[in-house]
Amino acid sequence: MLSEEALLAGAQTPKLAAGRQRDIPLGSAPVAFALDGGNRFLAALDDGRLRCGTIAAPDELQDVASHDGLALVVIALPGGGFLSGGEDGRAILVAPDGAVTDLVPPGRHWIGAAAASPDGKFIAIAAGKRLLLFDRGGKALGEAPPAPSTITGLVFNPKGKRIAASHYGGVTLRWAGGLAGSPLVLPWKGSHLGVTWSPDGRFVVSATQERELHGWRLEDMQDLKMTGYGAKVRALSWTADGRWLACSGGAAATLWDFAGKGPWGRPPHQFGETDGTLVAGVAAHPRLPVIAAAFEDGRVTMGRSDNEGEAPVAELGQAPAGLAWSADGATLLCPTEDGTLSLFDLRELGTVPPPGAAASRRPR
Amino acid sequence: MDRVPVTVLTGYLGAGKTTLLNRILTEQHGKKYAVVVNEFGEIGIDNDLIVESDEEVFEMNNGCICCTVRGDLIRILGSLMRRKGKFDAILVETTGLADPAPVAQTFIADDEIGAATKLDAVVTVVDARHVEQRLDEGSKEAQEQIAFADVIVLNKTDLVSDADLARIERRLRGINTAAEIHRCSRGAVPLDRLLDRGAFDLDRILELDPRFLGDRDSAAADHVHDEHCGHLHDHDHDHDHDHDHGHDHGGHDHVHAGRHDDDIASVSLKSAEPLDADVFNVWIGKLLQEKGAQILRSKGILSFKDQTEQFVFQGVHMMIEGDYRKPWPKDEPRISRLVFIGRDLDEAALAAGFEACRAQ
Numbered sequence: 118m119l120s121e122e123a124l125l126a127g128a129q130t131p132k133l134a135a136g137r138q139r140d141i142p143l144g145s146a147p148v149a150f151a152l153d154g155g156n157r158f159l160a161a162l163d164d165g166r167l168r169c170g171t172i173a174a175p176d177e178l179q180d181v182a183s184h185d186g187l188a189l190v191v192i193a194l195p196g197g198g199f200l201s202g203g204e205d206g207r208a209i210l211v212a213p214d215g216a217v218t219d220l221v222p223p224g225r226h227w228i229g230a231a232a233a234s235p236d237g238k239f240i241a242i243a244a245g246k247r248l249l250l251f252d253r254g255g256k257a258l259g260e261a262p263p264a265p266s267t268i269t270g271l272v273f274n275p276k277g278k279r280i281a282a283s284h285y286g287g288v289t290l291r292w293a294g295g296l297a298g299s300p301l302v303l304p305w306k307g308s309h310l311g312v313t314w315s316p317d318g319r320f321v322v323s324a325t326q327e328r329e330l331h332g333w334r335l336e337d338m339q340d341l342k343m344t345g346y347g348a349k350v351r352a353l354s355w356t357a358d359g360r361w362l363a364c365s366g367g368a369a370a371t372l373w374d375f376a377g378k379g380p381w382g383r384p385p386h387q388f389g390e391t392d393g394t395l396v397a398g399v400a401a402h403p404r405l406p407v408i409a410a411a412f413e414d415g416r417v418t419m420g421r422s423d424n425e426g427e428a429p430v431a432e433l434g435q436a437p438a439g440l441a442w443s444a445d446g447a448t449l450l451c452p453t454e455d456g457t458l459s460l461f462d463l464r465e466l467g468t469v470p471p472p473g474a475a476a477s478r479r480p481r
Numbered sequence: 482m483d484r485v486p487v488t489v490l491t492g493y494l495g496a497g498k499t500t501l502l503n504r505i506l507t508e509q510h511g512k513k514y515a516v517v518v519n520e521f522g523e524i525g526i527d528n529d530l531i532v533e534s535d536e537e538v539f540e541m542n543n544g545c546i547c548c549t550v551r552g553d554l555i556r557i558l559g560s561l562m563r564r565k566g567k568f569d570a571i572l573v574e575t576t577g578l579a580d581p582a583p584v585a586q587t588f589i590a591d592d593e594i595g596a597a598t599k600l601d602a603v604v605t606v607v608d609a610r611h612v613e614q615r616l617d618e619g620s621k622e623a624q625e626q627i628a629f630a631d632v633i634v635l636n637k638t639d640l641v642s643d644a645d646l647a648r649i650e651r652r653l654r655g656i657n658t659a660a661e662i663h664r665c666s667r668g669a670v671p672l673d674r675l676l677d678r679g680a681f682d683l684d685r686i687l688e689l690d691p692r693f694l695g696d697r698d699s700a701a702a703d704h705v706h707d708e709h710c711g712h713l714h715d716h717d718h719d720h721d722h723d724h725d726h727g728h729d730h731g732g733h734d735h736v737h738a739g740r741h742d743d744d745i746a747s748v749s750l751k752s753a754e755p756l757d758a759d760v761f762n763v764w765i766g767k768l769l770q771e772k773g774a775q776i777l778r779s780k781g782i783l784s785f786k787d788q789t790e791q792f793v794f795q796g797v798h799m800m801i802e803g804d805y806r807k808p809w810p811k812d813e814p815r816i817s818r819l820v821f822i823g824r825d826l827d828e829a830a831l832a833a834g835f836e837a838c839r840a841q
Binding site: 146148187189204225266267269285306307326327328349 | 540541542543550553556560563565592593
């Protein structure tokens, strides 16, 4: 286990020791992946199956349910277990023991977004333009008036009382306790494809069709624009200290600094860039100031949020389909498009090369 | 990885889109399709993989006012592309009221969709019995669907006389001089005339239609046009050849086909004299900036001064792409040809602008 001393020791990151990588065949290509606080994972496969396993025994996979078509969103629930929404319009609740409940029965509209409040009290689901709210047991609590267009992303604020929904034309904020009340609309032209809320509650950030991030500082509604991506930003992850927002979509893993006033005038920290291959996934370590990034060519690397160095993890040679840390930060999981789940045991710490050293490694 | 071809089927309600769709699905043996429909209609569709769309039209936030895309199509195609190897091609059926431009522009404006798929052709099914009435009523959608077509399936010809048919076809040509028109009943068009057209592929403009645009003598013949999309001012002008052919052919010539009772029409322009590439670029760029909302589609083969190769370009509204392709044949005159299909086009101004592009 990582010690506090290690955490404070400066330029150190978790280290992959020899023989500490395990590769598990999932049975088909994964299209969505999540890991819950109890070290259970759920992989949604391209044949519709939802397969669960544990870090302790990752090769003992259990088929818990199946979508007719693909799963579009899989999230872990704060109390353990998962929620999966699919093209069949069905939202499936998977309990930690693998028991399955239909939260939304199959229907016409794809379930394209879902979120759970951090306290586990609420689950929000988007079916087309509809925003549905449930309690943790799956009891329906209500429905918001329809959004102006299909909801593409959902997130609760850190207190779990408000829900942000991204769609064409911006992001709409509603109160979980008053869904029908007048919403706060955060407008910005164009199509918004996903949304996140800063851990301090002050910023809402969306990913746009135009390969940018757009942010709103809620206290004064200042707009914030973060650009420079080669692809749409699909993965967003906040560091454990709540200060840095890590993003996919660029040739380097990109970290925006949200301390104080926010990222205005501060260039982002970046790591992992080699030949222009884009970052497909990012995942912030649950406790250390460390971010893991998976590139489209299968390269997995880690960098420190303070830019004090980076450390390679693996070259998987396959496009990643997700990236997640276990809740204790000891294991990093990366499913790839060839249907493999790679698990990296990273409980040891190592010193990392100085900034820039990694870039000269393995020119290609 | 080969990009998956996408065929877009448009046409008014009742024109016979679904019948044609089912023909493609049942007759293309050994080929598997993914089908995107606007709504599950009364006629069932015989296919394993059908996705229903919402026709959500979005403006891109990129400063281009006519750059609209179909947000639902981006999501659907994105999801379809995760089913690798499950199908060979995609058919997209739109509603009778859909504007084809956002559909076409989706493939241009979204890089990920453009990398995984390619728009093969826009096929518009026209009901011979009702199309004149639709056009007389000033139906914007009916005009746009005809104007946007690479292939027009003139359906239900058994229900109208030959004289009517000839008149209808002239009117369709007036709107869209560049499309192939196929007469048929019950959608019975050979499928190789609908599929694998490569209609947005620059190379195939040259390969398939030596006579090309606006040649009135061949108005009765079927034309095939090919395009490929890119972004505004995506021209490649790195060539610097030094040949100086003296062209003594007569000046410019322009033809405006058909009657003037439809808002949308085609304007074809020709020139036997070589053009100045820089002047043309400035002109076409400014034209599409100012009139891009009116000009639905444009395409051309151009002879630039001191260039041995044909410059080919095509555009959808403001988005154009062009490049040098194969050399001009040595034994043929180099005729630059250009067509605009658009609403309320000022033919005289276009002709004057084009004329001013002649190399001095």
